[in-house]
Amino acid sequence: MQTQPDLSALNLRPANEVMRLKRMGSFHQSRLSFMRVLLRRLKNENWQFSRPIWQVNADGVGVATYQATGPRRSYTLVAFAHDLPDEKRSDRVIAEAWDSTFTLFDGIPNKADIERLSQNVPLQEAGRISDSEFVLARANRSVRLFEYVIDCLAKGEQPDQEPIESTGYLMRTSAVYGSAKFGAADRQTWADRPEFVGSFQPELLTVWLIRAFTIDLVEHLAKARAPKTATTLAPELRHRFGVGNSTGLGMAPFLLNHPALIHAWVNARETALAQVRAIDKANAEDIEQFEQLVQRAQINAKNWVTQHPYQTEKITQLQADFDKLLTHFTSDPLAQEKPWNALYLWAEQHLSLEGQEQLVSLIIEPYGEMIDQLSNTMCCDxxxxxxxxxxxxxxxxxxxxxxxxxxxxxxxxxxxxxxxxxxxxxxxxxxxxxxxxxxxxxxxxxxxxxxxxxxxxxxxxxxxxxxxxxxxxxxxxxxxxxxxxxxxxxxxxxxxxEVCDNTIAHDMLPIDLLRCKLSFFGATHFDPRSDRWVRITMFQGAPFPHELADIDPDDCAYPPLQST
Amino acid sequence: MKAARGAGFSWGLAEEAGFAVQWLQARGLPAVQSLAEYLSWCDSDARQLRPVQQAFKPESSAIAPFCPITLGASLADHGPQGLSQLPAAIQLCQPLLIAPFIAAACDTAQQLQWYNTTSNQLCTLTVKGPDAQLQTAIGALTCNLAECSLQACAAPKKSQCYSRIEKDQAHHMATLNDFAARTYAPATEASRMAGAGAGLNDND
Structure with a gap:
């Protein structure tokens, strides 16, 4: 049991230091990120999951439902699988057709609901959903990996880990719309539901269930292609698949248009950091956990692939930062008074911004009991x-x-x-x-x-x-x-x-704004495709619905130690 | 908000228009229609509106009406003291739109009254904090121009929410969308290439 420091006496980092674009563009996922908040809650509340409908043909066309039932309510992902020619595949908002389209239904849909949704969800922006739906989304295949994985499974073989790590997903969402978009229920409909406290919880529940659908789809198609030889993915490989996402400029103004909400997010993270920095003495167990996490985060950095020079440079710096950190450990720096504060101050002097912010996420990791409750403050009216x-x-x-x-x-x-x-x-x-x-x-x-x-x-x-x-x-x-x-x-x-930088300067990089927001979602492997468009991976490593009861999702945020 | 901006309001006042419409619609009152009619009315001619400062100078003899958003926002800024400085009756466009600002300006119940010359009906709306109580047929609420009076009154008995006006909503939303569209820049080849992801292959 950790002692609770006096919150009023905490020394929070000043806003004009934290809210600089270069630093915001170096934020990493943490245990306060919304994907992790979601999975922790689903596990703690013992949610149950099932797949009541799977009507997908051998060409990968059809409908499937994924039902999530908690202590108070059920929600259902309704997934429509389509046959999309390669030339029509675009992640941009201007696209008009997708490999798969989805909605999150409030409750358990009946036949008429699914029929109604089948007429509208595949049309996305051009269709109309109702107060019974909370989220509208679509996803496209990663052509290379999707076909490769089906091919391997159809032959009865497991795919190699390297291409899985370098892409990270079978499908990537190109839009996940919530709150009253295209007829969906207004946020007020679900804002008071305890299962959605925090930010973007219905949207992320949708994405997590989509992840299960993508795996089921490749296994189904492999079996359809070669019923006699096909196999399923080995559990350890399955975990390495997340859901991809492409995010463009649409998300960047969000941080400027929702200042009170952004404060709530950053304030929670900064409070967590300050609470941990205020701890007088670290016990051996926490230190051991932290040192293991550093090694696992180092593996994560090694698996982080991008072609963009800006991010390539940052990853190179981050990898060098890990080497410096591991060298620093040899002097037993965590044995002293206020060890986390000392380590943070050392990082400010010796690590890049990318490394400093990675360290912030890592040093709060062992103290979930003390800081996880801050996630309840990460929303606002x-x-x-x-x-x-x-x-x-x-x-x-x-x-x-x-x-x-x-x-x-x-x-x-x-x-x-x-x-x-x-x-x-x-x-x-x-x-x-x-x-x-x-x-x-x-x-x-x-x-x-x-x-x-x-x-x-x-x-x-x-x-x-x-x-x-x-x-x-x-x-x-x-x-x-x-x-x-x-x-x-x-x-x-x-x-x-407030973002303490000039948002109309000639050298302003929108990807810094995108990275900040996506890190709060819990995204990993930021892969800028230009200065205004980024691909990411969500839920990589996380348990699947059927595993949640047996696996601690917080222990999956970094790759396992043997994963090199 | 976008529609008001498209009609020429400053960003901050456009936000106020968005606030007012949301507040009224949440109580089932026809704010989308009211704003759509107001913006169209302002747009149809070079309408003269009265500078908001004159609301607090009752000796002024000008007869041009006030904008409900601009005056409303200023009343909310000035609080109860501002309300007390208002003349007994003011010429106001779409009086319904000022109601949320009156509710924000003071803690006590206020009764707004205006005569709708089109439907020949007296409209009475009482607001207090989050509550709004209507003593009029809902269809009579919107009118482009009316003399509006404001007075303290007994609190509404309970918060009341009127059934949403779905009829014609699409038509009025289309009007607001047309105004919002004025904030969108016409596409050029340069702008297409400046979109996120433009010119790049999405297949991986």
């Missing part, structure tokens, strides 16, 4: 933060800017490079895009995704105002700064709500 306090004085508003946004005031937005980019939404595909301000005529369409610039402009406008006048008076004259004032009042209370 954004409406509570909406109202502006009109009585706040101009002086206080200026103080907030000076204290929280000194970094933004230092940026010269008259310089071309500082405002080189524009966030906008394209008419053609309604997807967020990042344009070049000085090369395209798109300034009229700019989205409000440049808080640093807007706050500096507001600060300049405030200079001519009497310091004792109120925000309400200022906003009557300057409605163009209303979103800025709302943001300032929120950031005053919620320090991790």
């Amino acid at each position: 954004e409406a509570e933060q909406f109202c502006i306090s009109g009585a706040m004085t101009i002086k206080r508003l200026q103080n907030i800017i000076e204290q929280k946004y000194g970094w933004a005031l230092d940026i010269d937005f008259d310089g071309k490079q500082a405002c080189a980019r524009i966030w906008y939404v394209s008419e053609e595909k309604l997807e967020p895009r990042l344009g070049e301000r000085h090369e395209e005529s798109i300034a009229n369409y700019e989205q409000a995704l440049a808080p640093a610039r807007d706050i500096k402009l507001a600060y300049e406008a405030l200079q001519t105002w009497d310091k004792e006048q109120s925000c309400a008076q200022f906003l009557m004259r300057h409605p163009e700064y209303r979103h800025v004032v709302r943001r300032l009042q929120l950031v005053e209370k919620l320090p991790y709500a």
Whole structure:
């Protein structure tokens, strides 16, 4: 049993250190990541799983259902398998056909429900689902690995581990829509359900069940191809398959548009780190667990494949960081007082940002009993933060800017490079895009995704105002700064709500924003395909539904030691 | 929110429009219709709206109406003191849209009343905190222009949620989507190539 440190006395890392894009783009999954929160809850509550319907033909076309039953309710993944020609396979939001399409049904669907869903789910954005569905998703095959695995299994052989590790999934989702999208139930429908406390739990339950479907599908197709010789995947190899995901710019504005929620996520992780750094003495068991985890995370880094030069460099640094860390262990650094704090401070001096943030995830890992409950704080009612306090004085508003946004005031937005980019939404595909301000005529369409610039402009406008006048008076004259004032009042209370970097700078990398969000989901193996598009793996190593009762999902977050 | 932005509201006021519509729709009140009609009305001509500052200067003689979103947001900012400075009656576009801001501006119950000249009905809506109580046929709530009065009153007996107006909702949503579309940039070859994943092969 760990003693609980006094939370009010914790020394949290300052926001202007944590919320920098370079650091956010180095975050790793941790035990507070939403996939891990989900599996822990499903296990603790002894959820039961079954596959009531499997009507898939030898060409891989048909329908299957996966039912999850907990102490209060059941949910069902309804999966539709399609036969998609290679030339139609695209992960982009503009695609119109997919290898498989899915929905998460609230309860157990009857025949009529499945018939209704079969008319709509395969159409995705062009269809319509209902209040009975919480999530709409689709996935495409990893052509190479999918065919290779079927081929091996059909011959009665197991596939090699190397191609499995380098791809990591049989299928990758290209969209997982929740909350009221395309007719799905509004978040309010399920927000009070205890099984969904936290963030993105219905969406991630969907993805986890999709993972089981992808394995069932390749085994089914192998058997259909060669009924006499086909075999099934060996359990240890099965675990190495996750679900892939392609994520583009659509996810990047999320971090700027949901500041209170982002604060809740980062604050939980920072509180966990501060709690562990405050521990006076590490016991032998925790140290041993930590040292094993470091070795396992090192294997994970070795298996992390990308072609992108930015991430390649970061992985090289991370691998060097592991070597430094293991060398550092020889001096027995965890024997001292406040060992985790000392180790963290050492890392700040000796490791890259990628290594430092990996270490943050690792040092909180042995202390689940102390920190797991923080996952309950990783959600928020954004409406509570909406109202502006009109009585706040101009002086206080200026103080907030000076204290929280000194970094933004230092940026010269008259310089071309500082405002080189524009966030906008394209008419053609309604997807967020990042344009070049000085090369395209798109300034009229700019989205409000440049808080640093807007706050500096507001600060300049405030200079001519009497310091004792109120925000309400200022906003009557300057409605163009209303979103800025709302943001300032929120950031005053919620320090991790703001990305402390210029989001329209010429060298801003959207993949840093994507990486931050995806790490909170629990994704691994970030593989940027450009500066604005990333592939990831989800649930790799995790138990499958039928194994959850017997396997601790938290022990699966890093590859096993023998997996080299 | 996007629709209001497309109609020319500042980002912050567009957020307020989104807040008002969500608040009213959650209580079954026809805010989508009200906003769609309001934005269309503003757009159909170079409509003159009254600067919000004049709401707090009752001696002003101008007769142009107020925008319910702009005035509403300012009332919420000013709190109960702002409400007390309002004249007894004000010319207001789509008065329904101001109700959520009145509820946010003070803790006490407030009764809004306006006369819908199209349907010849007096509309009465009481708000207090999260509660809204309607003493009018729901169909009479939306009107482009009305003289609206506001007074303290007894609290509504209980929170009331009216059945959702599904009829014609699609039509009004389409209007809002048309306004939202004004925020989208026309596609160019450069923008297509700037989309995530453009020009890359998805098969692996």
